[in-house]
Amino acid sequence: MITADQLRDDVFIRIQRFGKRAAKIQYAHEDPRQTKLFPNPSDDPDDCWGTIVIEKGINGKPVWQVTSSQSGEGYGPLLYDIAMEYATQNGLGLMSDRNAVSDGEDGAVNVWNYYLENRVGDDVQAHQMDDLENTLTDTYDDNVDQFIPKAFAKENWDYHSTSKRYTKAPTTMDALDGRILYT
Secondary structure (H helix, E strand, O other): OOOHHHOOOOEEEEEEEEOOOEEEEEEEEEEOOOOEEEOOOOOOOOOOOEEEEEEEEEOOEEEEEEEEEEEOOOOHHHHHHHHHHHHHHOOOOEEOOOOOOOOOOOOOHHHHHHHHHHHEOOOEEEEEOEOOOOOOOOOOOOEOOOHHHHHHHHHHHHHOHHHEEEEEOOHHHHHOOOOEEEO
C-alpha cells in the first residue's frame, strides 16, 4: 500500500467536483511542457495511477457512495482514504455502492472488510445504517438500501462491512497539504 509520504514529488491528487453531489478523485501528474495535469503519464501498469468516483445522496441522506474505482497495484487504499475524508468533510461519510460491490480476490468488498476489521477504532469510525424497512432502529434518519449487505450476509447483514458508513478525520489530506488540487 502506497502512503501519502511515499508519493513521488511529481504526483498530485486531483479532486474534480461535479456540483455538490459527485466528485472524481485521481492521481495526476504535471506535464511541465504544457502545464497541464494528466491522470496517467504512461502505459506502464505499475506506474502511479487510479481513480475513484463518489456520489452523494443515498436514499435522500447526505452520505456518499463509491460508484466506481480502479487503480494500479497498491495505489487504491490511499484514494479510498482521501475519498472517505472528503465524504466526511462534505457529508456523513462514505459507503460502498448501493447497487453493486465486486466480490472475489480483487473485489471491492475486500476494501470494506479491511476498513471494518483493521481500521475501525484506529483512524476510522463505522456507523451502522438501517435498512429501508427500519429493522434496526425506530428512526428513519439512518435508512438506506441494504440490498448488497443482505446479498453477502443474509440474516446477519447488519454485521457486514457494506452495511455501514465510514468517517475519517482528514489526516491523509493534511499530510498531502499542497498536493491536492480542486478543479
